[in-house]
Amino acid sequence: MQQISTVQPVFKLELNHKVIPNIVTIAKYDGTHPCLTACAGFDKIIIHHPHGGTVSGRAQRSRAHGEVSELNLSQAVVALASGPLRPDSTRDMLLIGSPSQILAYDVHDNSDLFFKEAHDGVNVIIVASFGKYQETLAIVGGNSSVQGIDWQGNEVFWTVVSGKVCAMITFDFDKDGENELLLGCEDSYIRVMKNNQFKTEIAETGPVICLAAITDVRFAYGLANGTIGIYEEGIRLWRVKSKTNALSVQLSGEALACCWSNGRIDWRDPVSGRVLRRVQLRSAASAMLYADYRSVGAPDLVCVSDRGEVLGYPPYQEPVGSKSQPSEEDRAAIVELFNRKQALTVELQHYEASASDERPTSAMPTNTRLHVAVTTDLNDEGIDLTISTNNDTVVRAALVLAEGIFTTGETLARHPAPAQLRSVLRVPLRPPRDVPVDVHIKALVGYADSEQFHIFELTKQLPRFAMYCLAPSTLAITKQSSYVTFKITERMQRICIWINQNFLLDQDIVLEMENMKELHMKFICLRDKSHLVMDFEADGNVKFSTPHISLAGDLIQSLAVYLNLADLQSTAQFPEAEDKLREEMANASQVGEVRSRLAAETAERAQLLTALLPAAQDAAAHDLKEMLSRYKEVVMLNEELLLSCHVRRSTQEHAVASLKTLHMILQQAARLRVGKYSKAVVAASRKAVKDDNTEALVKILQVGDC
16 A cells, blocks of 8 residues: 655756755745755855746856856855745845854845844744734744844844754644744754743653644654654644654645655655655755745655755645545555454464463463552652552563653563562653653563463553652751742642642542641652742742742643633742852853954954965065065964864853853743743843843842843
8 A cells, every 4th residue: 555666756956066954945036936045065055046047146156057056155054044034025035044143135136134143043944924923034943042033133022942942833833813933942842932922832752853834733743863743733643753863844735745864755644644655865865845846836845865966756646546446544444453353363362372271270360450550769769660460460571661751762671580570560760851751551461480471551641740759747848948939819629639630649639628728748859859848828829949940930830721820920039040140141241252352353363364465475476585474474373263263163152051051041930920921021031131131130030020
């Protein structure tokens, strides 16, 4: 049923240039003819114009290809995007991202729209509009922030993100008629931003490196660990995993096309993920785009290899055959029935083998049950998953599948030695993040001397804050200086339900009296033995005491979602975060001064160098000694310039690291609030950072928008 390597490209061409992966776009610079634009080296951009249109201005005709023009820049190219950025023109503008700058370039008119510094770096750029921002914007994802820039270079919005932004799309996530901005981040989250405020976070198992809208209700994603899949309204429909990374996912006709880094192109069924057809490029892949590159009125799947080979494949269409050809539903039913038949056949063989066994005691008792319990272990600093049987059978082996828990992958196998077989098997778990996790268990159960075992399959869910166990009543917890306080109006019974659902407790919390107005809970973190104290007072005041500002934010966000709180203000005291905030602001200010001084010194040396070179060339005609002296000065200046370049690069890396830490703290401060108060914190923080006002930032962290 699978069409492997049978599809033929509708067009094929060679660029005769190497292409850097993921830095490719297709644009109509004159408003009519599509041009493929790609990064062909450190600072070189190539523009392919196959429809007779020529590119003039800065771009020069390539000697390697007559239909390719080269655009050389003075900085490294790390991102490319294109779109009709100007409101008075339908022509596409080219957005060029370097490690610290953004250039909007009108290729057709050979003019710059704007040139803007990007202190937080540039990782990905898209041209789109979303939410209340009706105008088309250049949306730039950096190392720890996202900003929107209009066609004149003005910053329209800015917000902080806790991780590096690797992918972005606009998509109507909540089906309200307005697009939201979806961000794929290096910290393994898909974040949904609506009107400069994050409304949803979807936890994944690896850095999210590509996103694509599929239908009105579905979007596809790809991870750095080789996983691709589809979400529908926040619920994952399916996923598959490969040994190679996915560069891009696109909807192609009736199928989901996936381009892998090794040059393989898959077309998959969007409903089941089943491969429909597959082709293999002659070399590794660099990009896959969906565009009408032939100008025939229908888009093709344009695949680009790292050697500059460009292939166009038509959109996938379900083959139309005779009436006897089964439909998709019929094929799925046949596959399911075949799998059931195979499983029943194997099970029947096992029963027959057990019935013919001369040792009747080796047969599996019909009342055998498998029990799974999850408990916290303060001594082992983790969670114990206990798998046990209800009789004298043993657990021969267990396969535990969970996302994002095990360092070696998503699966852990436990198979004790024959001498250590028991009816109880313990598996230690240590979730690194506070997210709910589904744990799937497959266990082989039978007698110790059995040759055949029965397979039990169970699923257990770990709550979000499973790595926090109740503190013993005898443990004295000193008053903590780090805390967040806020006020809510809610019945204590609902608070208890939230705690029972989100924490791993031996017994559910039940109020001793129905009219109880207060609740005090003490927990110990199994990761670092830090303390968490939650105080719910009768007057509605709530206090979370913890040394981790990130944990306080997670608790507030979880409680707000459960209680359906639209807005929530809070007051916080986190001395460590405040000290770190002051330190990073001082670093950023110092780095800015050093960078300005180095830029001035570099410009001065470069100017002196341009003056020495003609003098050395003139001296060559009449005074060789003076010529050698001049060239020695040129060499010395060149070495100083190289040293200055290394210092500037180191300074830039230090500045990016400081900004990332600073933005992370600001995002954690925003997560201590909900709704309009969280949005106000981001806006006020941006102004304080621009004004270099450290104490204002500290005040914002403490009380919100000041």
